[in-house]
Amino acid sequence: MLKTKKAKIALFSGLGLAAVGLIAYALLWGGGNTSTDMPATGEGQLYYRVASEGSIASSTLLAGTVEAAEEQYIYYDPTKGDIAEFKVKVGDQVGVGQALIQYNTAELQSNLNMAIRARDKIGRQIYDLQTNGQTVDLTGDPTQDESSMATAQRSVESQLRDLNDSYADAQATVDKAQAALNEATVVSDVAGTVVEVNTSVSKSSTSSQTLIHIVNQGSLQIVGNLSEYDLANLSVDQEVKLTSKVYPDQTWSGKITYISNYPEGNGGGEGVPGSTGGASSKYPFKIALTSDIGPLKQGFSVNIEVVNAKKSILVPVEAVLSDGDKQHVWTIVDGKAKRVEVTLGNADATQQEISSGLTAGDHVISNPSMDLEDGKEVKAIEEEANPIK
Structure with missing residues (x-):
């Protein structure tokens, strides 16, 4: 019985020595770091962010x-008559001004030729009147002859005015006929690729019918x-x-x-x-x-x-605290906490715009604790800021 009691005493003594050794080890290796790694507030490690200028994510x-x-649609125009030729096919590369479609020009060319002949006929009449004038039979009586010549001159001038008006009208008809002939050849307004060609059109259709579609890819x-x-x-x-x-x-x-x-x-x-x-x-x-x-x-x-191009002072959204209808943040100045009231702008998921109260470079505590006080010494670790957009 005595032998057993001595064994128990020895066992308890050994456990006591082991506990003392562990405590000493902890004091030796861990005690030197408490002053730098733990914050003065006692509520976990504090972090701070350097306030910087940037832009929050857009909300739009x-x-x-x-x-x-750049693309062009060519529609069928029944007023131009029958289509004589498609000058391009799907996949062709075309340039500005290149012919795409040719309408039948036989009638249009005939109209132009007729208009040109009518105009030229009037032109010959004007030339003849200007060259030959009007014949006046003289009587030998100066007074009567002078009056006859004056009347003839007025008649010539009147005829010339009428012929010039007729010539201008005839020229307008020629221009119209020439424009109609030119429009019979449809050209490209853009440079690009022909992506659609429709050769099957209905003359009786009242809806728009695409003939050619060109796209600048x-x-x-x-x-x-x-x-x-x-x-x-x-x-x-x-x-x-x-x-x-x-x-x-x-x-x-x-x-x-x-x-x-x-x-x-x-x-x-x-x-x-x-x-x-x-x-x-x-x-x-x-x-x-x-x-x-x-x-x-x-x-x-x-x-x-x-893209939001507006630049503002940005802080983490978690750094902003509310007190009634006012907002504030905690900054670090010379190792001490300082409460700063701020005016807020817009915010995204991670960053808050500060309209007033802070300047770029201020150290703002990003995870403020409840026991922070003005002038209280704090120790905080700088955390990396979000990249400025």
Whole structure:
């Protein structure tokens, strides 16, 4: 029995020595770091962010469709008669002024020739009257002969005026006939690729019939509609970023080139990003691509983010605290906490605009604790700021 008691005493003594050793080890290796790694507030590690100037993410998101910026549709014109020839086929590359379609010109050429003959006939009459004038029979009586010559001169001048008017009318008829003949040859207004040729047209159809469609594949634009809510926040020349679900890893840049002042039509706001529901007018807009087109194709749907160019002082949204109707942040000045009232601007998911109260370079505590006090010493670690957009 005595032997067992001694064994128990020895065991307890060994455990006591081990505990003392662990405590000593902790004091030796851990005690030197408490003053620098732990904050003075006692509520966990504080971090601060250097206030910097930048832009928050845009809150204006739109949708649009990729279309050709330069294209031409040629429609059948029954007033020009029968089509004699299609001068291009699908896939052809055409330049500005290149002939595309030739209407039958037989009748038009005949009309032009007839108009030219009528004009030239009047021209010969004018020449004859100016050259030969009018014959006057003289009587030998100076007074009577002078009167006869004056009357003849007035008659010649009157006839010339009438003939000149007739010549001008005849020239107008020639010009009209020549224009009709010229229009019988339809030419391209844009340089591009022929993507459609329709040789089967109905002369009796009352609807528009496309004969040829030309597209400049290297000149694309984005078109869409703005709601009245977005219209107030956007303007021509604002920059945008474009993304496509087809190529989610790529982005394109562009610039707003046109915003209509007149609504395309009234209706609900469904499908119009940025609208809050209810009736909303739609205003057409256009965007020009300022980056390489890459794999974008006509007909692609794209998402549009309007780039926010406004620069403001930015802090983490978590750094801003509210006290009633006022907001403040905690800054660090000479190692001590300082409460600063601020005026807020807009915000995105991570950053808050500060309109007044801070300047670039201020050290703002990004995770303020409840026990911060003005003038209280604090220790905080700087964290990396979000990249400035």
